[in-house]
Amino acid sequence: MADTQSQALKRRGLMFVLSSPSGAGKTTISRMLLDADDSIKLSVSCTTRSPRPGEIDGVHYHFVSDADFDRMVEEDDFYEWAHVFGHRYGTPKGHIREALKQGQDFLFDIDWQGTQQLYQKDRQDVVSVFILPPSLPELRRRLEARAQDSADVIESRMDRARGEISHWAEYEYVVINDDVEACFRKVQEILHAERMERTRQTGLIPFVRELMGS
Ligand SMILES: Nc1ncnc2c1ncn2[C@@H]1O[C@H](COP(=O)(O)OP(=O)(O)OP(=O)(O)O)[C@@H](O)[C@H]1O
Numbered sequence: 001m002a003d004t005q006s007q008a009l010k011r012r013g014l015m016f017v018l019s020s021p022s023g024a025g026k027t028t029i030s031r032m033l034l035d036a037d038d039s040i041k042l043s044v045s046c047t048t049r050s051p052r053p054g055e056i057d058g059v060h061y062h063f064v065s066d067a068d069f070d071r072m073v074e075e076d077d078f079y080e081w082a083h084v085f086g087h088r089y090g091t092p093k094g095h096i097r098e099a100l101k102q103g104q105d106f107l108f109d110i111d112w113q114g115t116q117q118l119y120q121k122d123r124q125d126v127v128s129v130f131i132l133p134p135s136l137p138e139l140r141r142r143l144e145a146r147a148q149d150s151a152d153v154i155e156s157r158m159d160r161a162r163g164e165i166s167h168w169a170e171y172e173y174v175v176i177n178d179d180v181e182a183c184f185r186k187v188q189e190i191l192h193a194e195r196m197e198r199t200r201q202t203g204l205i206p207f208v209r210e211l212m213g214s
């Protein structure tokens with residue numbers, strides 16, 4: 001049977017934000033979500049840091065120079081941006097606002113500073129999820145097992161982990177990433193439920209009017 005709700009009713013897109021201390025698993029969960037769901041697109045950030053092995057320019061990040069980042073800031077090209085771990089990261093504006101109106105959902109893998117800026121600009125469109133590691137020793141183990149950062153970088157990310165975690169209560173949802181499959185399913189359930197939130201379903205008023213025969 002046709003699903004009237006998904007086929008006939010328009011809805012506004014949402015800005016689905018995943019944050020966590022570095023190494024807790026938000027990139028892993030983001031990739032699982034993007035693979036499982038064609039209706040959500042990754043907001044590809046700009047960063048001044050160098051690519052890690054396997055990272056592709058334009059897919060995982062837009063890798064830009066400091067001068068390019070400066071120019072984009074001057075030209076007000078960012079939705080939000082922040083200094084993170086000694087580099088700058090920012091969400092290019094692109095066509096996000098227009099696409100949200102058309103019902104496109106976006107996934108943001110950004111830190112707490114970026115989340116605060118999205119709250120200030122478009123609070124009603126943001127759904128925020130904070131991912132916690134099961135423990136700090138496990139967080140370190142994951143950063144080391146990822147084997148993509150130098151020992152110094154891992155140390156500095158561990159030093160900042162408590163500071164990052166201290167922002168957990170600024171998020172609407174909090175999920176502990178112990179088992180990756182279980183964590184992914186929880187995050188997916190949050191996304192599915194938030195898509196049905198009443199105020200996002202812009203087609204409901206005409207639908208209910210017609211349903212009631214007025
Ligand atoms: N539940 C889990 N159990 C064990 N390992 C995991 C789990 N979730 C993710 N990992 C692994 O931990 C490492 C860090 O994960 P990931 O790169 O997704 O973290 P991140 O939060 O995106 O970090 P960053 O902010 O630095 O990008 C990866 O090697 C990933 O495969």
Ligand SMILES: Nc1nc2c(ncn2[C@@H]2O[C@H](COP(=O)(O)O)[C@@H](O)[C@H]2O)c(=O)[nH]1
Nearest residue numbers: 045081082084089090091109110111113114
């Ligand atoms: N405020 C923003 N934070 C961002 C953005 N893109 C990524 N990030 C965050 O930076 C750290 C480090 O990322 P890494 O890829 O170097 O490990 C992590 O917390 C990301 O979520 C952004 O556009 N804005």
